[in-house]
Amino acid sequence: MFLLIYTFGILKWTQTELGTLDCKVRKLLTAYHRVAVWKSKEFNGRFYKALPGPNVDQIVSVSWLQFEVLNCSGKWRLESLDSGLDSELKDNMSYNEELFTTRMRKATRKVHSVSDALINAKFAFSLRDETVWGGGLFVFYHIFAFLEDAKNRLNMPAFDKLFVHKILFRKxxxxxxxxxxxxxxxxxxPKSLALENxxxxxxxxxxxxxQLLMAYVYHLYLGLLSGGQILAKKRNVFGENNHDQVKYIDKVTDFTGADIPQMKIDFRQAMNEIASSMSExxxxxxxxxxxxxxxxNNxxxxxxxxxNKVLYNMLYKTSAVFLVIAGVILAYRYHK
Incomplete structure (x- = not known):
């Protein structure tokens, strides 16, 4: 039997129960980007797993854990513990300094929403005309290429740190x-004036x-890992050429073999670590x-x-259909 020694006493746990709790703690800390804290074990309380004998191995300190509900057999209910753990972790996060990536997200929320709306509107046209999609790739190519070339020119450790995986390079x-x-x-x-600027x-x-170039690396590459994936899936489903026997697979949004969710976690963690050495x-x-x-970007x-070409083609097709219908109606009335 394993023993869980907490600040208010000693509780008996089975190995399975203790392992389940350990797994829940680990998952929640990962979800809230607290992996570094988990590894360094810097919480204020003490959370021990005591093996038979005098030796005690410290796993992690979690003084904010709430042990609230006992079931009929007297064993601790991990479901309620999980709920309390999630709540307490959020409180602990808000008590500590706000993550820099969270702070950025809040500060850019309005302009980000405008950008998303504009990109989605342009994307709707790209479903009917691939040159619109190509035009979007053209303008962003020059930005991504500049940032990747700048990485080589600068030889700047913090800049290099943001490229958490070699698959991020998109040039x-x-x-x-x-x-x-x-x-x-x-x-x-030719490049547009907006692109030149x-x-x-x-x-x-x-x-x-x-250092400010890293703002472009962070938001553009994270966007490619997030919204870019959504747009790519929509193109595969709704694009006019999706019925082709040999469908072209967009390379720029293809991250086959990569764990995108984990890469986004690593990306944000790298940004937060870089920000920790910045002044206010x-x-x-x-x-x-x-x-x-x-x-x-907008x-x-x-x-x-x-x-304009897409709108013209849509109007042309609509007008053609209208004329055909009108002709059928007139012919029917004439021969009636």
């Missing part, structure tokens, strides 16, 4: 997709304050630049052409 994938959608001469296509801004940041002024500047990320998305 070559963009180039393959652009060749498919826009043809082999896509590099000769975006690139000039990134160049200025690299020269004057390269640096954090505030980073958050302000994060808002700029979405504003500039400008280049808005510069993508093709929607």
């Amino acid at each position: 070559q994938a963009f180039e393959e997709d652009l060749c498919h959608y826009l043809g082999p001469n896509w590099k000769s296509l 975006y690139l000039e801004h990134l160049q200025n940041l690299e020269r004057e304050n390269p 002024d640096e954090k505030q500047a980073f958050i302000e630049e994060s808002n700029q990320v979405f504003l500039m 400008l280049i998305v808005n510069s993508v052409g093709g929607q």
Whole structure:
């Protein structure tokens, strides 16, 4: 029999029950991005697993655990313990300093929502005309390519740390997709003024304050791992060419073999660790630049052409259908 020694006494647990609780604690800490705390065991209480004999092995300290409900047999109910643990963990998180990634998300919520709406509207047109999708890839290619090339130029440990997995590098994938959608001469296509201004801004940041370039890495790559995956799935289902026998698979949104949820967790954790060494002024500047990320994204998305052509084609097809129906009605009346 294993013993669980807590601050208010000694409770008897079976090995299975203790293992289940340990698993729940581990999962919840992972969900709230507290893996580093779990590993360093820096909570205020004491949570022990005592093996038979005098030796005691410390697993993790969880003074905020609530042991509330006993079932009829006198054993602790892990379901209620799980609920109490989740609640107490949230309280513990709010008590401590707010995660920097959470702080950024709250600060950029409004402009992020506008950006999502604009991208979704443009995406609707891309379902009918692949050149619109290609145009979107074209503008973002230059941004992703700049950031990946800047990583090599800067040789900056914090910048390197954000690229948590080699599969994140997307430059070559963009180039393959652009060749498919826009043809082999896509590099000769002119850049819009909005894109030129975006690139000039990134160049200025690299020269004057390269730390702020990480705001673009964080939001753009996290966006590709989140919303980008949703758009790719919708294209596969609703795209006009989804009935083709040989369907082209977009490379830029393809992360086959990677654990995307875990990669997003690692990505956020890396950002929080980087932010932990920033001053408050640096954090505030980073958050302000994060808002700029979405504003500039909106400008280049808005510069993508093709929607007028799509609207014209839709209007043309609608008019053609209307004329056919009108002709049938007139013919019916004439011969009636």
